[in-house]
Amino acid sequence: MSDSLRELWLRGIAFNEAAPADVLIRLLDETAGEAGLLMCEGRDLPDAVIEAALRHPVERIRRALARNLRVDPARLAPLASDPSGLVRAYLAGGTRTLFEPRWVRPLPDDILVTFLTAQEGGEDGRVSERDIVGELSSSRQVPRSFPRDMAGHDHPALRLHAAFQWQSLTTAQRDVLLDDPDPAVREAARQGSRQLDPEVVEAELPPIGSRHAWFVLSTCALSPAVVERCFAEDVVLPLAHNRHTPADALARLARHPDAEIRRTVATRPDLGPAAEELRQDPDQDVRMRARLQPSIRTWAECEAVQSVVDHGPDCTCPITVPPDQPSPDWYATCAASEDPVLRRVAASWPGLPAELVGTLALDDDEEVRIRLACHHPLAPPHILLDVFVTRPAHRPHLLTLPAFPRTGRTHLIGHPDPEVRALAAADPALPAPPLEDPDDAVRRAAAANSALTPQTLETLLTDLRTAEGAAANPSLPVPRMHTLLDHCLNGAATPPPAARR
Numbered sequence: 001m002s003d004s005l006r007e008l009w010l011r012g013i014a015f016n017e018a019a020p021a022d023v024l025i026r027l028l029d030e031t032a033g034e035a036g037l038l039m040c041e042g043r044d045l046p047d048a049v050i051e052a053a054l055r056h057p058v059e060r061i062r063r064a065l066a067r068n069l070r071v072d073p074a075r076l077a078p079l080a081s082d083p084s085g086l087v088r089a090y091l092a093g094g095t096r097t098l099f100e101p102r103w104v105r106p107l108p109d110d111i112l113v114t115f116l117t118a119q120e121g122g123e124d125g126r127v128s129e130r131d132i133v134g135e136l137s138s139s140r141q142v143p144r145s146f147p148r149d150m151a152g153h154d155h156p157a158l159r160l161h162a163a164f165q166w167q168s169l170t171t172a173q174r175d176v177l178l179d180d181p182d183p184a185v186r187e188a189a190r191q192g193s194r195q196l197d198p199e200v201v202e203a204e205l206p207p208i209g210s211r212h213a214w215f216v217l218s219t220c221a222l223s224p225a226v227v228e229r230c231f232a233e234d235v236v237l238p239l240a241h242n243r244h245t246p247a248d249a250l251a252r253l254a255r256h257p258d259a260e261i262r263r264t265v266a267t268r269p270d271l272g273p274a275a276e277e278l279r280q281d282p283d284q285d286v287r288m289r290a291r292l293q294p295s296i297r298t299w300a301e302c303e304a305v306q307s308v309v310d311h312g313p314d315c316t317c318p319i320t321v322p323p324d325q326p327s328p329d330w331y332a333t334c335a336a337s338e339d340p341v342l343r344r345v346a347a348s349w350p351g352l353p354a355e356l357v358g359t360l361a362l363d364d365d366e367e368v369r370i371r372l373a374c375h376h377p378l379a380p381p382h383i384l385l386d387v388f389v390t391r392p393a394h395r396p397h398l399l400t401l402p403a404f405p406r407t408g409r410t411h412l413i414g415h416p417d418p419e420v421r422a423l424a425a426a427d428p429a430l431p432a433p434p435l436e437d438p439d440d441a442v443r444r445a446a447a448a449n450s451a452l453t454p455q456t457l458e459t460l461l462t463d464l465r466t467a468e469g470a471a472a473n474p475s476l477p478v479p480r481m482h483t484l485l486d487h488c489l490n491g492a493a494t495p496p497p498a499a500r501r
Contacts, residue, residue: 262286
């Protein structure tokens, strides 16, 4: 048995959907090498395998499991207090694969609480609790509503976390934190409150052109003097983003010679009379945004619209849940709108009712259908397949969706794109899987086709071009999986008897 065949068999079995727990647990052995790590990080796992990986003595196994986005994160809670700080950091940091999933599951509150209240970073001392929180902060695994939910928590570390997100809190929550019994929380709240004091912001404003100044100018309450300085130095884009920008400044921004400035303010709910002027703007994009503005009454609606108009049909930005959502009635109105942009907004909301999903699935606007496929769990499977074929940028995301069709793809077997042919090659309804296709991925997918018989698989297992796909084939008998693992993990020098040429 060559080392190449061994690695191919191990990888194939690791991702065989029909492999039972007792087979997969054997891949946790260190002799399985990278296959066991890839399995722990990259696929759904039975409960017994999860339990074995959680308690595994080899840290690399637990680290790989910590980054598995297909496992219910509640099952991973023990890793938040793992003896190894690196395991904790991996769970806090989320996936670091080449394909960053667009849907990032939020970590449960109990895991977030464990991280934010930890007094140390693990028994091994390789990372600190601050390092772990830093990983968490950049991971997109913290719901945007979490600070608001923690503002009244019993633990001061969690109230401190909330105070650092001052402008996401309600007025009542801010008032309570300003009188918090913990001095660190009170100080954080006092510092947060300064963001909404124009005189303090003016007194402490960093140089206008600096990076920190951009944050201040785009988020804090500004005095008239600061606003005038921005116009004088022509640093006004932050003002266009700032929710606290006064009405008179917005009117000036709506007439700014830079179309990017006008585009940025055109969908603001507080734009006022300037919206009418922008509907006659020479820039087409500005006119489109201003045309939508009468439909936007809240900042939540503004954010929902901007998430569409600021991106094209091939956008693969993360899909996140905002802390405040527009009302279902507003989304329903958008779905029925004559304006395709508003229908795209509706198609982007995962909570849209089934009857409206059915209507939008027939929409003449391609981007409506693309957004529906990528965002809505009830999008019809044929829409997902159509978008897969026509929009390669969305393929990695679509393949992660539970509704993505596993059959009905045979008509694509002659497609010029090998990614599409590989998809078709795995369809069990295909009469003759293309085992001789010139593309490696297509042959691998064909060899994994569940329509193949165990007898055919024996031949494919001995061919380097098809061995991995054959080992991943759900039709491979479980005893045969064990036999292959016996030889792979025990270092046998000859191939398993049934696989001899």
